[in-house]
Amino acid sequence: MTFDVPNDSRLRSPDFLFGVATAAYQVEGAAREGGRTPSIWDTFCRQPGRVLNGDTGDVACEHYHRWPEDLDLVQDLGFDAYRLSISWPRVMPRRGEVNPEGLRFYEQIIDGLVERDVKPIVTLYHWDLPQYLDNRGGWVNRETAYAFAEFADVVTAALGNRVEAYATLNEPWCSAFLGYELGVHAPGLKEPRLAYQAAHHLLLAHGLALPAMRHNAPQSRHGLVLNFTPSFPATERYDDQAMALLQDAINGHWFLEPVLEGRYPSLVTRFRPESTPVVYPGDMDIISRPIDFLGVNYYTRSLVTHDQDGEAREVRVENAQRTSMDWEVYPHGLYRLLTDLDRQYHLPPLMVTENGAAVTETVEDDGIHDDLRCDYYNRHLQAVDQAIRDGVNITGYFAWSLLDNFEWAEGYSQRFGLVYVDYDSQERIRKRSATLFREFMAERQSAGAGAAS
Known part of the structure; x- marks a missing residue:
């Protein structure tokens, strides 16, 4: 059995990038090692009731010590690329101070990937803001955007062109709205106005960072997820x-329209005028600097109705297949998203940078048969294939995630990995989904070798 992707699909072409992803706080552990200082997630995890079971990322998957084993996994599964993120407080434990040991950790990972013929894809910010910056207001403080530009300069100067592509931010909607309006992510505030201001400063950080990134790594691609x-x-x-x-305007276009067109969606500013952030002259020119790619993360859709208070209320679809996160499995939503974005904007090349499913599973004598996850990937890859056939320029696909890991407010209760992690022993056990990807990658390689000969 392998993924049901047609033989003439671009997904089978060697120039289509297949990868797998992780994020620093979710896998590294070693929270107090190597000169690292606390992030907002270290603080958030220690606040009672914030994270399920009081879990923390202190140990996580011990990737900080086991990275060679994990890179071997990526290589053996046949992936073209590995997407990782950089821990800001590991690299810059205090404002203006660079930690050589922290930089060396990531340099050795990048070198290890290159040696294994796996392309490194680096996300500079995946939610682990240094606590010292949150003490000064976090993303609500405009100065944090300039601090991020300094961090991006340091990292890209060190890693340079060895990295295939850099993404400035991962999912700024989550950083802004889950962190500052809904309070379910760090730093745990519940102030809608602050969320929109944080969103603006995140986008400003993205734009401020790009010139130095391009200078330091002119052969790499630079974008946003x-x-x-x-x-x-x-x-x-x-x-x-x-x-x-x-x-859709609030959750997606609020971040995409400024980057691609230099303005916030009028639909939001008209119907939510109280949420309009403070924007300085020139900000939108900075935010809308050209990007080389757009990363698209997709897991599920939302079915909404209009309640009597003029707010959105989500409607549950009865008898729908659902993941253990209670998210509806809806591959057509990915197809619709990709094709709708293509119709609405003049887009750079797209990469599906995260897609995956949390599944409740147990280790059996004959392995881990994560059938729902296998089916999820199969159907979503078909959706990507169809979007490409309908004219969308999609150049890569990344499964989330390589490993079971710390799943933010859900702690260790949710498993997204292709590889099972026994958190007591840190043993890695491949699931059926990992085997499917390995078989599919081998098929691609074999077909490519045959075509070349």
């Missing part, structure tokens, strides 16, 4: 359709 949960109207009524459009 956004998450999308496309909203579908629960009925054909005009108010449900309008609410779905507004939710």
Whole structure:
């Protein structure tokens, strides 16, 4: 058995980038080693009731010590690329201070990937803001955007062109809205106005960082990763359709339109005027600097209706297949997202930088048969294939995640990995989904070798 992708699919072409991803705080552990100082997630995890079971990322998957074994896994599974993130407080434990040991850790990973013929894809910020910056207001403080530009300069100067592609930010919607409005992610605030201001400063940080990144790594590609949960109207009524459009504007276009077109969506500023952030002259020119690629993260959709208070209410789809995160499995949502974005914007090349499913599973004598995850990947790869056939320029796909890991507010209760991690022994056990990817990668390689001969 392998993935049901047609033989003439671009996904089978050697120039299509297949990868697997992780993030620093979720896998590294070694929270107090190597000169690292606390991040907002170290602080958040220690606040009672914030994270399920009081879990923390202190140990995680011990990737800090086991990285050679994990890179061997990436290589053996046949992936073209590995997407990782850089721990800001490991590299810059205090404002203006560079930690050579922290930089060396990432340099050896990049060198290890190159030696294994795996392309490094580096995300500079995946939510682990240094606590010393949060003490001064975090992303609500405009100065944090300039601090990020300094961090990006340090990292890209050290890693340079060895990295295939750099993403400035991962899912700034989560950093801003989950962290500052809904309070379910660090730093855990519940102030909607602050969320929109944090979002603006995150985008400003992205734009401020790009010139130094391009100078330090002129042969690398430079872009941004956004998450999308496309909203579908629960009925054909005009108010449900309008609410779905507004939710998409807030959740996705609020971040994409400034980057590609230099303005915030008028749909949001008109109907949520109280949330409009403070924007300085010239900010939008900085934010809209050209990018080489856009990373698209997709897991599920949202089905929404319009309630009596003029707010969106999510509608649960009965009898739908769902992951252990209770997210609906809806591959058509990925197809619709990719094709809708392509119709609405003049896009750079796209990469699906995260896609995957959390599954409740147990280790059996004959392995781990994560059938729902296997089916999830199979159907979503078909959706990507169809989007490409319909004209969308998609150049890569990354499975989330290589390893089971610390899943933020859900702690260790949710497993997204292709590889099972026994958190007591740190043993890595490949699941059926890992085997499927390995078989598919081998097929691609074999077909490519045959075509070359």
